[in-house]
Structures are given as structure tokens and as C-alpha cells.
Amino acid sequence: xxxxxxxxxxxxxxxGQEVTLRCKPISGHNSLFxxxxxxxxxxxxxxxxxxxxxxxxxxxxxxxxxxxxxxASFSTLKIQPSEPRDSAVYFCASSYALTSGRTSTDxxxxxxxxxxxxx
Amino acid sequence: xxxVVQSPxxxxxxxxDTVTLNCSYEVxxxxxxxxxxQEKKAPTFLFMLTSSGIEKKSGRLSSILxxxxxxxxxxxxxxxxxxxxxxxxxxxxxxxRPLHSGGSNYKLTFGKGTLLTVNx
Numbered sequence: 001x002x003x004x005x006x007x008x009x010x011x012x013x014x015x016g017q018e019v020t021l022r023c024k025p026i027s028g029h030n031s032l033f034x035x036x037x038x039x040x041x042x043x044x045x046x047x048x049x050x051x052x053x054x055x056x057x058x059x060x061x062x063x064x065x066x067x068x069x070x071x072a073s074f075s076t077l078k079i080q081p082s083e084p085r086d087s088a089v090y091f092c093a094s095s096y097a098l099t100s101g102r103t104s105t106d107x108x109x110x111x112x113x114x115x116x117x118x119x
Numbered sequence: 120x121x122x123v124v125q126s127p128x129x130x131x132x133x134x135x136d137t138v139t140l141n142c143s144y145e146v147x148x149x150x151x152x153x154x155x156x157q158e159k160k161a162p163t164f165l166f167m168l169t170s171s172g173i174e175k176k177s178g179r180l181s182s183i184l185x186x187x188x189x190x191x192x193x194x195x196x197x198x199x200x201x202x203x204x205x206x207x208x209x210x211x212x213x214x215x216r217p218l219h220s221g222g223s224n225y226k227l228t229f230g231k232g233t234l235l236t237v238n239x
Contacts, residue, residue: 033227042231043162043207091161110161 004111006092012117018080021114024073025094033108034067034077035091043091049075082118089113121146125208125230133238136198140233142208143190152184152191153227155207162207165193198237205232 005024013019025032033048047057049069057067064083069075079086093108122145132138142152151169155162166175168184168191175182179198184191195202209227 043157043209043229045227045229093161108164110163113161 004092004094004109006090006111006114008114009112010115010117012119013082014119015083016081017118018078019082019086019116019118021077021090021092021116023075023077023092023111025075025092026109027073029094029096029109030072031095031108032069032075033093033095034075035093035110036088037091037113038088046077079116082116084118087117089115121210121212121228123208123210123228123230125206125233127233128231129234129236131236131238132198134199136237137194137196138198138235140193140195140206140208140235141190142193142230144208144210144228145189146210146212146228148212149186149210151211153209153211154182154191154193155209157205157207157232158203165206195235198235200237200239203235203237205234207232 004026007022011019023032031048031050034046035043036046037043044059046059046065047067048055052069052072054067064081065077065079067075067077075092077090091110091113093110095108124143126141130138144152151167153167154165156165165177165180166182168175168182171184171186179196180193182191182193191208193206207229209229211227
């Protein structure tokens with residue numbers, strides 16, 4: 001398997017522009033997570049989906065951030081409008097959780113991240 | 120407010136040394152604690168701990184959880200230069216059944232990490 005795929009790997013944009021980050025989870029995984037990492041705040045969970053449904057978005061910093069998962073193999077994180085303080089590395093991770101009472105894998109597999117710089 | 124605090128923030132050792140990394144937490148609805156290793160890329164999973172006093176081991180790495188005192192340690196013995204990385208601790212405070220028992224509700228709060236540098 002190719003692992004979790006994220007695009008772009010790097011993006012530099014100007015303040016006020018819309019930014020869309022993309023993630024393709026590992027095939028067969030049913031949980032997807034978006035994280036943001038900065039020097040000041042470390043690694044923060046922004047939102048996660050289970051079976052394409054957003055379960056908890058309490059980590060999303062504000063209304064400028066939105067995430068979608070239209071199908072099991074694709075998710076987007078959008079920032080509109082972007083601000084310099086959004087500059088960070090954004091990671092997507094996926095995992096597989098059984099829902100019928102048997103032990104499930106507890107490993108989240110991370111993508112390579114998207115380094116976003118907002119000028 | 121939920122807190123996950125790691126110490127030390129940074130550590131420099133020589134190859135062959137043993138290190139202990141600390142993670143303390145204050146969260147509601149604690150379910151499990153996870154350790155990750157991050158090099159110059161995405162974090163990779165190391166351990167998940169749910170029960171007090173049960174050591175998990177993988178090669179030279181081991182970890183244990185104390186749910187009474189609300190902390191965990193990650194030990195690395197006979198360190199190598201390849202162990203140089205940021206080690207992240209995260210606490211899962213999801214509701215319902217834990218992920219490892221078939222649940223699907225999952226929320227991680229991360230500490231800021233410990234930067235470990237192992238010199239030859």
C-alpha cells in the first residue's frame with residue numbers, strides 16, 4: 001500500500017487566499033484525522049472522521065477552517081481566508097477501527113504532511 | 120482544561136546511555152495514552168497504554184502507565200543515533216468503548232514533545 005497520501009507537500013500563499021489541503025487515506029481504513037503542528041503549540045488534533053462522518057471537530061480553530069470527507073478515499077481541509085498564523089505543517093492520518101466488539105488496530109498511520117506558509 | 124505535559128523538553132545524551140522521558144496528564148474521560156516518535160517527517164506510532172502497571176516493550180523501548188499518579192514514562196536503553204527524534208505523548212479521551220475494544224470515538228490531546236538528541 002502507498003500509505004497515506006497528502007498533497008501538496010509544500011504551499012506558500014498570500015494572506016487572504018483560500019488554501020485546500022488534500023488527503024487520501026490508506027485503502028480500507030475507516031477513520032481519518034487532520035492534525036496541525038507548530039513550534040508553539042505542538043501537534044494538535046483538528047478534526048476526525050469515522051466512516052466519512054465528522055465525529056469531533058472541536059479542535060478546529062475557527063470558522064475559517066472546514067473539512068470534508070465526501071467518500072472513503074478522499075478528504076480535504078480548507079482554510080478561507082488564510083492568515084499568517086495558519087502557517088504550520090498539516091498532517092493527515094488514518095486508522096482502522098472495528099465496530100463489532102473485537103480488538104481493533106490502534107495505530108494511526110500518518111501522511112508526510114503539508115508545509116503551509118502564509119505570507 | 121485538559122493538559123498533557125512532557126518533560127524534559129530537550130535531552131542530549133551519548134550513544135549507549137539510557138533515557139527516560141516523562142508524560143503527565145490531566146484530562147477528563149481518560150481512555151488511553153499513546154507514544155509517538157517523530158523524526159523529520161510525520162509521527163510514527165510506538166505504544167498505546169490503557170492499564171496501569173503493565174509494561175509494553177518493543178526492542179530497546181518500553182513504556183508504562185500509572186493511572187493513579189497520572190503519568191507515563193518511555194524508556195530507551197542503549198540509545199543509538201537513530202533514536203534522535205521528537206517523542207510525543209498523547210492522551211485519548213474519547214467517549215464510549217475504547218478504540219482497541221471496537222469503539223470508534225477517538226480524541227487525542229498531544230504534549231509538546233521531548234527532543235532527544237543522541238550523539239555518537
